[in-house]
Amino acid sequence: MNTADEGHDHDDGHAHPHAEIGQSTPPGYYEIMETAVRELLVERKLIGADEIRRQIEVLDSRTPALGAKIVARAWVDPDFKARLLADGRRACEELGISFYDDTGLIVLENTEKVHNLIVCTLCSCYPRPVLGLPPDWYKLKPYRSRAVSEPRAVLAEFGTIIPDDIEIRVSDSTAMVRYLVLPRRPEGTELYSEEQLAALVTRDTMIGVVPATVGSGSAGQ
């Protein structure tokens, strides 16, 4: 390696905070393209100038807390659970969680005999209205390629060991049909309130890569 290069430490490149308004590093080629496409479409009146901003607000409002609320309600209310499993989208809307797109939602219940896992092998389809945006690993090749052919090995990499007598079902999402895993309610939570239960439900439990436990989530105790 060139010693002149070694003399400089450029590792602080990622430490620059993003300015609230504007920024002093030049925009990259693709960012310029994004800005240009958006502005051209607004100029043509094909999209409204404030629609992007409003949709960013919608995206920011969608987090796994919504999915957790759905799961906790299903754990405490068997009638709601039945409606949720029959028509996921309608049951979410019943709780005031709107779907801003045309996607349907199928909720998959984990039981003593079945463990569910969701994936999108072709791209990155994900139940965004109830979980927000997917993590990077969900969109990357290793998870997408292997989840359907060796789910037990994939789960083990998340620290989840599923006994051989439990069937693993992997559901592959599409543009129109999205899935959400309803994890099993952890033992020892009989006296928990619905709110306390919701705090145990993390994003990854609803993707199906880990179980919900009393130590998981924001309520770890």
Add this chain to the structure above:
Amino acid sequence: MTETRNLVQRLPNDIGGLPGDPITRVEHQLEPWEKRCHALADVLDFHKIINTEEKRCGVEALGAEMVGKLTYYERWIVAFANILFRKAILTPEELARKMHEVEVRWLADPLGADLRHT
């Protein structure tokens, strides 16, 4: 002969069931432009200009090399541009001109708030 068969049978996005590396649990906070790109995708879908499946196909049509080398939202914005060209909503010349304009605007006022925000 048999080597090319895989290319025919599997397009770049069709990777389900293939061998793969161990999972690394990477995550990152979206850059502001990436989030805007995601919002743009949703708005294009609402207006029936580009739907989710057209977007997926548009990414696939970039070909294996670009799919492999561009980041997630880089693939999206290039796919959107190509689809908009194909639908005769934009032309490559218009986009090139606008990109130049955006860049010149940034150079003239690097801290200007209007560059990146609608």
